[in-house]
Amino acid sequence: MRKLILLILSASFFGMHAQITFLDDASGIGINVVCGNTFLGNGITFFDYDNDGWDDLTICSAQGDPVHFLKNINGTFVVHNLSLPDNNKQTKQANWVDIDNDGDNDLFLTSDNSSVKLYENLGNMIMEDITNSSGMLTDPFPTYGASWGDYNNDGYLDVFLSIRDLTIPNILYKNNGDNTFTLVNNEAGLLTTAFTSFCSAFLDYDKDGDQDIYVSNDKPTTPNLMYQNNGDGTFTEVGALTGTNLYIDAMSVTVDDINHDGWLDIYVTNDDNDSALLINNQDGTFSDMAAQYQVTFNSLGWGAVFLDADNDADMDLYVSGETNGSFPQYLSSAFYENNSNVQFILDNTVIPNDFAESYSNAIGDIDNDGYPEIAVNHINNYNISLWENGTSRNNNWLKVKLEGTTSNRNGIGSLIEISINDDKQYRYTLCGEGYLSQNSGTEMFGVGGNTIIDYVKVTWLSGIEDVLYDVSTNQLLNIVEGSTLSIDENDALNFSHYPNPVKDKLNLRSQQIIEDVTVYNIVGQEVLTIAPKQSNVLMDLSSLNNGAYFIKLRGANTTRTIKVLKE
DSSP states (O other): OOOOOOOEEEEOSSSEEEOOOEEEOTGGGTOOOOOOOOTTOOOEEEEOTTOSSSOEEEEOOOTTSOOEEEEEETTEEEEOOOOOTTOOSOOOOEEEEOTTOSSSOEEEEOOSSSOOEEEEEOSTTOEEEOTTTTTOOOSOOOEEEEEEEOTTOSSSOEEEEEEOOSSSOOEEEEEOSSSOEEEOHHHHTOOSSOOOEEEEEEEOTTOSSSOEEEEEESSTTSOOEEEEEOSSSOEEEOHHHHTOOOOSOOOOBEEEOSSSSSSOEEEEOOBSSOOEEEEEOSSSOEEEOHHHHTOOOOSEEEEEEEEOTTOSSSOEEEEEEEOOTTOTTSOSEEEEEESSSSOEEEOTTSSTTOOSEEEEEEEEOSSSSSOOEEEEEEESSSSOEEEEEOOOOOSEEEEEEEEOSSSOTTOTTOEEEEEETTEEEEEEOOBSBBTTEEOOSSEEEEEETOOEEEEEEEEOTTSOEEEEEEEESSSEEEEETTTTSOHHHHHHHOOEEEOSSBSSEEEEEEEEEEOEEEEEOTTSOEEEEEOOOEEEEEEEOTTSOSEEEEEEEEOSSOEEEEEEEEO
16 A cells, blocks of 8 residues: 655644545555546545455446445455345445344345335344335335434344435334334335435434434425434434534534534535534533634535544545536535534545546545545546545544444444543444435544543443543443443452343342332333342342333442343
């Protein structure tokens, strides 16, 4: 891989501020993929689908061409034949997602001219088409984006489908936990009208512990939507109340915390006019501050992604654009360097000769050096672009990968917080974001010249918090949900429970007195509580309906939360 030696410009509080530079050397690292000419482009996924620790590429393509799988082997890509049946349909987005929490990644594909496809990973990347048995509709809807989240907090990832049509509404499928899905538009309270939707994202914009959904809609006559999660399995559309109901040609939904305040912001690209940067006001509303941050783009915008390109502890922005002979004045792409978390500077020398007609982009780390790369899917171009990060390695970094136990296995919907001398950064885990894209499943933080991070905290969808202290930089940190309970706490409780799943009676065993036990349903409502004051408890759950429950046990010095399935 080519690395460029670059001039160090200045020192900052966090570390050295270096000239950011990327180099497109896709063919040099084994990438030779032509995706054809698809109306409004195809998606790209930069995700370690085989769990070997290296970010792979999944590239959607035009009718008659297969989905392309490129396996990353130590920074070089090779064609990977997954032998998918019927793999020649036009595809829009590819999501790698663990639908059954078995530890491997399943594959979901959308299409604008044929049905969606769901492939179960049977192990060792052997894929089986389970679309027909999954309960999903197989109609050829014009489905563009797919985003995954756990809206009902049952530990299984659900999916929201964006349908770009004037008569067909968007679709929300609930994951039943058995490789089947149920269409829940009516029971969840989704609007019944169509919105010509491109993409969406699950996010917790109001920090109430459950996942809301933001939807990006094409055409100024169909405003963007914000579905607020009511916490009981239903949503209320609050676009107007939150100030997020943009009446623009909205394309992407790019979510991150731009100003390090712990509240999620949203960038939405636009067709021709100003793109929007919705800054979270921390009171349930947003303000469009794209002009103040100088990221309006003012061209035909499509995919967008935030990344800390030089690991100086602030987030930069890359935007893909569409240009042709009819619009010579428009930018084909833009790189905005963050100049202080309140203002960005457009600098297209960062990505030289980026003139292809681009739609979808995603970030990953091809060589595991802690500096992010950008993959871009084009149409009418000889190859995709893989922008290798050639910035001089003056700054340190941390990568975090999550594994849920009570929450979904992918850890989607988690908020990761790091702190250095009380300066904080945040990342929120998503699956299916931007424009038809999926970023790396490993979250990347730049930390400048710092070598120790005071703490890393993960707040999972279950409400469990894991905290690690005095974390060294320049490493991949794997965090398993619930793994940071101290040894003393675990030994003191020495807790076990059985059976699980349970029919009526649940046995709770501990070497410490269990003071009280509280049972919550999947939306966080308290449904049962007892105060046994003993170490061995036979708990009667016969009065509860079938489903998943969270059970919180409190001893004298500690608490534990477990997830139980009642059948």
